[in-house]
Amino acid sequence: MFEFEIQKQHTASRARLGAVTTVHGTIHTPAFMPVGTQATVKALSPEDLKDCGAEIILGNTYHLYLRPGHKLIEQLGGLHRFMNWDRPILTDSGGYQVFSLNDLAKVTEDGVTFRSHLDGSLHLLSPELAVEIQQALGADIIMAFDEPTPPDASETQTLKSLELSTRWAARCRQAHTRAGQTLFGIVQGGMFKSLRTESARQTIDLGFKGYAIGGLSVGEEKGVMLELAEHTAPLLPEEAPRYLMGVGTPDDLIDCVKMGIDMFDCVLPTRNARNGTLYTSRGKVNIRNARHRSSDLPLDPECACYTCTHYSRAYLRHLYVADEIFAMRLNSLHNIAFFQTWMSGIRRAIADGRPLDWRFPESEDSGNNGS
Numbered sequence: 430m431f432e433f434e435i436q437k438q439h440t441a442s443r444a445r446l447g448a449v450t451t452v453h454g455t456i457h458t459p460a461f462m463p464v465g466t467q468a469t470v471k472a473l474s475p476e477d478l479k480d481c482g483a484e485i486i487l488g489n490t491y492h493l494y495l496r497p498g499h500k501l502i503e504q505l506g507g508l509h510r511f512m513n514w515d516r517p518i519l520t521d522s523g524g525y526q527v528f529s530l531n532d533l534a535k536v537t538e539d540g541v542t543f544r545s546h547l548d549g550s551l552h553l554l555s556p557e558l559a560v561e562i563q564q565a566l567g568a569d570i571i572m573a574f575d576e577p578t579p580p581d582a583s584e585t586q587t588l589k590s591l592e593l594s595t596r597w598a599a600r601c602r603q604a605h606t607r608a609g610q611t612l613f614g615i616v617q618g619g620m621f622k623s624l625r626t627e628s629a630r631q632t633i634d635l636g637f638k639g640y641a642i643g644g645l646s647v648g649e650e651k652g653v654m655l656e657l658a659e660h661t662a663p664l665l666p667e668e669a670p671r672y673l674m675g676v677g678t679p680d681d682l683i684d685c686v687k688m689g690i691d692m693f694d695c696v697l698p699t700r701n702a703r704n705g706t707l708y709t710s711r712g713k714v715n716i717r718n719a720r721h722r723s724s725d726l727p728l729d730p731e732c733a734c735y736t737c738t739h740y741s742r743a744y745l746r747h748l749y750v751a752d753e754i755f756a757m758r759l760n761s762l763h764n765i766a767f768f769q770t771w772m773s774g775i776r777r778a779i780a781d782g783r784p785l786d787w788r789f790p791e792s793e794d795s796g797n798n799g800s
């Protein structure tokens with residue numbers, strides 16, 4: 430079961446308000462999807478995630494295949510039951526992870542051979558296995574197995590890579606038989622607009638119910654990422670959800686929603702929480718900064734999350750400096766709440782027909798706004 434309903438088209442941009450409906454519930458778009466690589470959004474419980482407004486989370490084929498194993502998770506009732514998350518899950522196909530975790534990965538027509546980063550064992554991840562794993566996990570939305578082309582690849586290499594990804598996408602479509610689960614295609618094409626157009630054409634020709642823009646946010650300049658996303662988004666069918674993988678900062682989310690993109694994932698909120706960088710309505714706050722040592726103020730007076738309504742900056746700084754585990758939970762909870770609130774503000778502006786013209790403030794630490 431999969432539906433995408435466009436509820437309102439923004440007048441001042443390509444942004445649209447929508448709803449993706451799956452077996453495990455509805456996702457209001459534009460949506461930010463917290464990353465839960467190893468069957469957990471690090472340090473947060475499913476209840477925390479629901480309190481923050483998360484409607485869908487991500488899982489990772491590569492990681493869960495290697496540990497604890499997709500067959501074990503299937504035996505135990507699938508990923509939803511395993512991690513006690515009863516809302517939608519999207520899993521990535523593992524293509525990107527293999528490359529980001531294995532510089533010895535070898536690509537052939539069959540797939541990618543690599544050594545596990547855990548125990549060095551040899552594996553072949555093929556389009557068929559990537560689909561088998563995601564079907565065993567039981568994710569609601571699964572991704573085609575692709576090769577994210579390196580940003581420094583030549584035009585010839587990029588063309589070969591996108592054509593391989595298209596052949597792999599076709600094999601994923603063949604292998605995908607599980608009902609109640611939706612396969613998204615992924616558009617590649619590297620840093621070349623003409624190849625982005627070609628990859629979009631080939632991927633649309635295969636026909637999917639949703640399309641991701643891949644191969645971006647892989648180290649290229651921010652301006653290049655935005656320009657290629659802007660070029661690619663309108664090439665994708667109006668009536669299908671568009672998902673920009675690995676993006677992004679609060680400002681990127683606004684800029685890319687205006688291009689007509691509906692779904693986003695990024696490790697920023699959870700990863701930065703763990704190194705003490707917190708997103709607030711007044712910009713970034715580095716909770717390690719000595720200026721918070723005796724501050725009885727909440728992290729963000731405009732935030733209604735558990736962290737901001739129960740604890741002072743002094744306490745958050747103390748926990749972080751003392752390397753307390755609780756710091757990870759409180760920081761992650763706030764950053765996820767911030768990104769979810771940021772996205773709901775974007776959805777409200779589209780619903781009200783207001784311009785999407787605000788920016789994430791400069792860092793509070795550098796500004797002299799005295800708080």
Ligand SMILES: CNc1nc2c(CC[C@H]3O[C@H](OC)[C@H](OC)[C@@H](OC)[C@@H]3OC)c3nc(N)[nH]c(=O)c3cc2[nH]1
Nearest residue numbers: 464466487488489521524525577643644645646674675
């Ligand atoms: C950051 N820039 C970024 N991330 C790209 C991901 C992975 C997203 C992935 O990014 C982390 O994996 C590393 C997350 O785990 C830490 C995954 O969450 C489970 C998330 O899966 C959707 C891509 N995945 C595929 N299959 N194809 C892509 O072309 C692609 C491009 C990305 N750019």
